[in-house]
Amino acid sequence: EYPAPPGKMAAPRGWRLAWQGHCRLLHTERSAAPPPPLYPPVVASHTAKSKSAKRRRLEYFYQQVHEAPSIAEKLRLYGRLQRLKYVVYPQTFSLNADRWYQSFTKTVFVPGLPPAGAQPAGPGAPDLSELRSLACDALLQEHFYQRKRERPFLYREQQHVPGPFLTQLVSSLSAALGSSNPLLATSCLDLKPQVNFYWERGETVVCRGYRTGRIDPVRFQIDDEPLIQIRVPKQLPEFVPLDYSVPGEVPVINHKPDKLPLFKRQYDNKIFIGSKVADPCSYGHTQFHLIPDKLKRERLLKANLADQIEVTYRANGIASLFAWTAAQAMYQGFWCEADVTRPFVSQAVISDGKYFAFFCYQLNTLALTVKADQNNPRKNICWGTESKPLYEAVEGNNVKGFNDEILLQLVQFLLNRPEQL
């Protein structure tokens, strides 16, 4: 703010003569631009240990990130400062982790799948019997025909049979559906890529160390490794409009994240969708996750945690999809102070080889910090189904009880594409 014009502060005795520059007489035009200020602007200190100095430093940091010349530079500046942060694992044994993850990511979970948009009838509807035979062939190859070790090593059963089966299923289905979905023909298939995301949500008081007593944002980092990931060069269409009011609430949990349990570490703040910013396939299509050995159904049933089976699927879906979708949004230049102007959409299929659960995620807002979230009515939405079996059993060289609905749902997921194509 400029200082008050001296004219107004003049003593009342000499008021007629005291107008110098800033005051105008009536019925005169402003002839030239106002003269430059005589004094520099009075602002708060940059280095003092005060709230206004902290605000000024934050403003300077936000201004630097806004003015970054490229997206890689923007991501580097955004995650330049390393501090202790909670490491969030999408595949976790914590109880009721899905509600905690919803509160960390401001996500509303809606059971079921999003309202199906009008898909234009493609050049040729895929033949379900052919795809079913492909799926059964992949299943039988891994379970029966290929000679493998009788007993896999401890805790490696999932990567012995269900992992190769999923890889084979996805690669053959995406090749077969390439004619129906031209987006798949230009896609990029990653096996075991790294997906990372770093964000801040909420505030807390630093409890120990030399920074004791200061208010700090709560930082989170997700480091995920999906089994397979399909990335595409064009963005998927949104499921619902950006400001859609979802029937549902984001759970509010009044405990510190440490109670989940969640542990803190300090290392590189990475934001990565599976390949660098220069890759043309910078939007996500579908991820495929494999439930690890320690979270299998049988183990949870044996430990009397039958209700946590669906929780593991949901937590995995919410965390992985949030990290991937938000990283895609940051690759387009959006961040918590520059919120997304269009919704970002991804899909995921989580399975343990037999049971499949489908998830869709729409990212409506990246503004999760306290300052950016003050007047932000938008919420992220995650739709998800319960896990259902693809087949009942594999006996010898035939598959019993193959469930066509799961295959159809998988095919619909893979056929998802923007309307222009």
Add this chain to the structure above:
Amino acid sequence: MAGLWWPARPAAGALRAWAPRGPHRGKTAQVPRRPLPRTPWTTRGPPPGAPLPRSWQDKRPVQEQIPGLEQVTYAGKQYFVPWLARPRLPRWERGWHDPRHSPGPRYVAMPLYKERVCYVCHQRTKMLEGVRQALWLTKTKLMEGLPPKVLSIIDEPANQLENEDERVQNAISHARVWITTELIPKRESYCPVLLEDLLHLCRTMASKYPSLSKRMLARDYKVAAAWERESSILQVRGMNGILLNAINPLLPVASKDEILATENHILETFHPISPTIDLQEVNVYEERHDTGFREGYPYPHPHTLYFVESANVRPVRFRPEQLRAKMLMFAFGNALAKAKILYGDDPKVLEHPVVVQSIGTEGRIFQFMVFQLNTTDLASSDGVKNLVWIDSDQYMYDYIRYLPGIRKKVVKFPPGIYGYRPDTFKKFLALYLHGAVQDSTQTQIL
């Protein structure tokens, strides 16, 4: 070398460290001495007939020279003393069989033990003579370049992807540059990713040729094949690479005349070196044939084997010659196992030769190979031979620049791929499409 305290070599122009000092300084190489007279004593060793010096004479142990003399040990004392010899005590026996501490059954006692040695080729076998050795072991004739049938697939314009160059260069950049948050990825991460990306590109051709979808990839499978070759038993065993299986077999690539013409070819030997060098010798073995899959597998015919040579460390990595030899051995092993299962164990010339293709890469250099098994009669070195076409050392690109080259504050060399050659991917795609594409030079071989 940090710990070296004496200079390994004096600096140029300095005095030699062991040169004479004092009044004879500078007298090292003064007068070139005449060569010494050649006497038995100026040559090495004592003259013939003279007794050897003491230190060169054969020394037998004292117990042999003086029979009945025994070493005095401290065994009787039950404790160590430094002036008595160390006793040789009998080995302690547990008395009962503890499975966690037992040395295991001896080779001689195993049920599959055989006197005759068998030479096994497995996935870490690096053969000394490379392809020549593999040709001798598999009784094969080498033809340079890919067969004309495959080359004609390359020439068809319909067999190309849309924006092929751009998509292949994107795949190379993805594998080599974009795959990691660090600057440079290691070979162990970029090499398999490059192969998967190229396979994904090839699979997108399934929209044009629907018979391409009747194939299945198999990873981590084990093959077993055994044959006899001029009085040595040879086997090929173990996990090798990624196998592409197909419903229909590949048609033979060479005509009948070419196959009969191989009868006159003589296999190359490399005399002082045995052809079974570098193969593992085993006495406990079982001769069996196994394609890696059970009966009734819907994709019974092996189509192409993909080998990825992605060791980070150069000494461990296979050199191109050894990689080609390994590709040949395993293509032969797969073909032989399939032939024995189809046509029986008797050694004979095959009516319908079995064709198996093979592609090996270490991230930049590709080796292409088409192998045709014409005969299972491998014991003698004459008769019809098998055929192999090898296209070796195909570079996909020359090198990758990760950082821009800046000279005088101007970017002279932008980061990216340098020296991209589109022919390599065309050959890769042609080998993938072989068998599913009708080309103009195809003839019925029956």
